[in-house]
Amino acid sequence: MPNPRTMAGEEPPRRRATAVTTEVDQAHLGSKDVRRLDRVIIRFAGDSGDGMQLTGDRFTSETASLGNDLSTLPNFPAEIRAPAGTLPGVSSFQVHFADHDILTPGDAPDVLVAMNPAALKANLADVPRGAEIIVNTDEFTTRALAKVGYDGNPLENGSLDAYSVHRVPLTTLTVEALKGFDLTRKEAGRSKNMFALGLLSWMYHRPTANTERFLRSKFAKRPELAEANITAFRAGWNFGETTEDFAVSYEVAPAASAFPAGTYRNISGNLALAYGLIAASQCADLPLFLGSYPITPASDVLHELSRHKNFGVRTFQAEDEIAGIGAALGAAFGGALGVTTTSGPGVALKSETIGLAVSLELPLLIVDIQRGGPSTGLPTKTEQADLLQAMYGRNGEAPVPIVAPATPAECFTAAIDAARIALAYRTPVFLLSDGYLANGSEPWRVPETGELPDLRVRFATGPNHTLPDGTEVFWPYKRDEATLARPWAVPGTPGLEHRIGGIEKQDGTGNISYDPANHDHMVRTRQAKIDGIDVPDLVVDDPEGPPGEGAKLLVLGWGSTYGPITAAVRRIRRAGGSVAQTHLRSLNPFPKNLGEVLRAYDRVVVPEMNLGQLATLLRAKYLVDIRSLTQVTGLPFKAEQLASAFEEALDDAR
Numbered sequence: 001m002p003n004p005r006t007m008a009g010e011e012p013p014r015r016r017a018t019a020v021t022t023e024v025d026q027a028h029l030g031s032k033d034v035r036r037l038d039r040v041i042i043r044f045a046g047d048s049g050d051g052m053q054l055t056g057d058r059f060t061s062e063t064a065s066l067g068n069d070l071s072t073l074p075n076f077p078a079e080i081r082a083p084a085g086t087l088p089g090v091s092s093f094q095v096h097f098a099d100h101d102i103l104t105p106g107d108a109p110d111v112l113v114a115m116n117p118a119a120l121k122a123n124l125a126d127v128p129r130g131a132e133i134i135v136n137t138d139e140f141t142t143r144a145l146a147k148v149g150y151d152g153n154p155l156e157n158g159s160l161d162a163y164s165v166h167r168v169p170l171t172t173l174t175v176e177a178l179k180g181f182d183l184t185r186k187e188a189g190r191s192k193n194m195f196a197l198g199l200l201s202w203m204y205h206r207p208t209a210n211t212e213r214f215l216r217s218k219f220a221k222r223p224e225l226a227e228a229n230i231t232a233f234r235a236g237w238n239f240g241e242t243t244e245d246f247a248v249s250y251e252v253a254p255a256a257s258a259f260p261a262g263t264y265r266n267i268s269g270n271l272a273l274a275y276g277l278i279a280a281s282q283c284a285d286l287p288l289f290l291g292s293y294p295i296t297p298a299s300d301v302l303h304e305l306s307r308h309k310n311f312g313v314r315t316f317q318a319e320d321e322i323a324g325i326g327a328a329l330g331a332a333f334g335g336a337l338g339v340t341t342t343s344g345p346g347v348a349l350k351s352e353t354i355g356l357a358v359s360l361e362l363p364l365l366i367v368d369i370q371r372g373g374p375s376t377g378l379p380t381k382t383e384q385a386d387l388l389q390a391m392y393g394r395n396g397e398a399p400v401p402i403v404a405p406a407t408p409a410e411c412f413t414a415a416i417d418a419a420r421i422a423l424a425y426r427t428p429v430f431l432l433s434d435g436y437l438a439n440g441s442e443p444w445r446v447p448e449t450g451e452l453p454d455l456r457v458r459f460a461t462g463p464n465h466t467l468p469d470g471t472e473v474f475w476p477y478k479r480d481e482a483t484l485a486r487p488w489a490v491p492g493t494p495g496l497e498h499r500i501g502g503i504e505k506q507d508g509t510g511n512i513s514y515d516p517a518n519h520d521h522m523v524r525t526r527q528a529k530i531d532g533i534d535v536p537d538l539v540v541d542d543p544e545g546p547p548g549e550g551a552k553l554l555v556l557g558w559g560s561t562y563g564p565i566t567a568a569v570r571r572i573r574r575a576g577g578s579v580a581q582t583h584l585r586s587l588n589p590f591p592k593n594l595g596e597v598l599r600a601y602d603r604v605v606v607p608e609m610n611l612g613q614l615a616t617l618l619r620a621k622y623l624v625d626i627r628s629l630t631q632v633t634g635l636p637f638k639a640e641q642l643a644s645a646f647e648e649a650l651d652d653a654r
Helices: 023-029 052-066 117-126 142-147 170-177 185-189 192-203 209-218 223-242 269-284 299-305 321-333 344-360 387-392 410-425 435-439 516-531 559-574 594-599 613-622 639-653
Strands: 018-020 033-037 039-047 069-075 090-098 111-114 132-136 164-168 248-252 264-268 288-292 313-317 337-342 364-370 428-434 441-445 553-558 579-584 586-588 603-608 626-630
Touching: 039 052, 039 117, 039 192, 039 248, 052 069, 052 090, 052 192, 052 209, 052 264, 069 435, 090 117, 111 117, 111 192, 117 142, 132 192, 170 185, 170 192, 170 223, 192 209, 192 223, 192 248, 209 223, 264 269, 269 288, 269 299, 269 337, 269 364, 269 410, 269 428, 269 435, 288 299, 288 321, 299 313, 313 321, 321 337, 321 344, 321 364, 337 344, 337 410, 344 364, 344 387, 344 428, 364 410, 364 435, 387 428, 387 586, 387 613, 410 428, 428 435, 428 559, 435 559, 553 559, 553 594, 553 639, 559 579, 559 603, 559 639, 594 613, 603 613, 603 639, 613 626, 626 639
Parallel strands: 033 248, 039 111, 111 132, 132 164, 288 313, 288 337, 337 364, 364 428, 553 579, 553 603, 603 626
Antiparallel strands: 018 033, 039 090, 069 090, 069 441, 264 441
16 A cells, blocks of 8 residues: 555645744844745756756755655656757756645646746746746847747746746856856856756755755765855855845745654655665565666666665676566576566567566566656656556466555555565566656655565475375475465575476476466466465545445546545545545455455546556456546646546546
């Protein structure tokens, strides 16, 4: 189930800011007012070379250190460097932070920082009337405006009158602040993102010390660049404090009530997943081996795991996807926790080896960070369209368990759960994350080691079967009665020699078999093993009572739709509507009570970032009328969009 932290409370409606000025505020900010807000959504946008991801990440890190709840949405092009100043080259980073429990990066920004005309044009449609827009006026040249199709300058023709626009010559101010450094104007201008970060840090009372330490570390080999960026950062802060254009700054109090007691850090989904894999290997007392080929958006897991050799982690960057999973399966055969990471196109290439892992019945984790497809598709955009590929994308009957985390932080526990299943049942396991979870971030409570499960397994050490003549032998396919798992025999163990390969095995002995009855038996046995995996019953959040006695409408989701779904359900409940909600982590096998839950409601809505893949599976298995709500834009659902769809479904169910 999703992180317990995110299940508590409801996201309150946005409140009007109230002006308060305390003695501390006066001492720090002179005569300027300080207004308290309950939540804020900021979007940094500019060219992919303007450092918007770094700027957003630093703002997020400082926000996390203050104790706000937060959720982020990085959004960037697939090209390494799209043409400067063009719409395809716009990169953005949205951060939503609050003094209470929140679930999404937010539907619409309260503040848009636009570094050039392309950033303004690409993002303006998302900005509500009355919101603040900070624009870098230096970039609004005739040529730059024409490049994105502006007939006139929006800063001068009145088209932005509905917004609170701050015209700031970011480049000029940055160059002026760095005139004491031995830098060209172009080199100095590259630090304008740090000037913007300093300004926003002043506006929202973010700390500065950690960012300065980060910059000194990042540019340790070029200390003059570190000091230049720090100077630009401080200049942005000072500009906010002294200019008359920004008469107000804002405070967002820590979200103390949103978090159970513990130690927290900000974490992205890919980082949490990497940590979960390391934790699983430690809990299992097994070396971790990652065989992988770099692919967006999964490469960060490879990069992170490569840093942790001290935990017995071995990473192998293979020449292609097939070699990556082949090496991981070989490591599993050798007694390691084998993992391969990829995205949808890589899963297609790995399919035969996944089938081999099914036949060999070895523990293997296949981490699929889903992205928009088909083929190369949208490498940096999110999608949930690999579910049917994970379920059926192999030749023959080759069932594989599927686990899907719901939030960036939950990628940690999902990785451990996937390892538990793989090790206990001797099977490959799919872990389906996606680009939204992988790159997004939120606070994560660092678990105590005593909270982690014991995943240790026993390797086969000797004979396990007695022949009619009394001879003791090792049968590699003799099964555990509870799990139907076969023994895990490490190569080189005396007396455990057995056949290996992809041709069908004889039950028990593992010898090659073409016998029709044996094949039927082995296929059904492998399916029964997956069907028998211990999966917790589905828990329904129904404020009106048990399923069948409360709400008429059930919203069911999986994976990263959890945040937008829950935020939308909260909105409907605040308005007096009655909606039940539940979320699947295990997609194969389904929880045993899923059919009973589905049949208890008059209407079931399943939002997915595909064309209805889970809905198709549910209709086929349970013969329940599922209303499919789909989106394939490369972006996550918006809470308001889902709330409107749920209201419509509620009207139909009444």
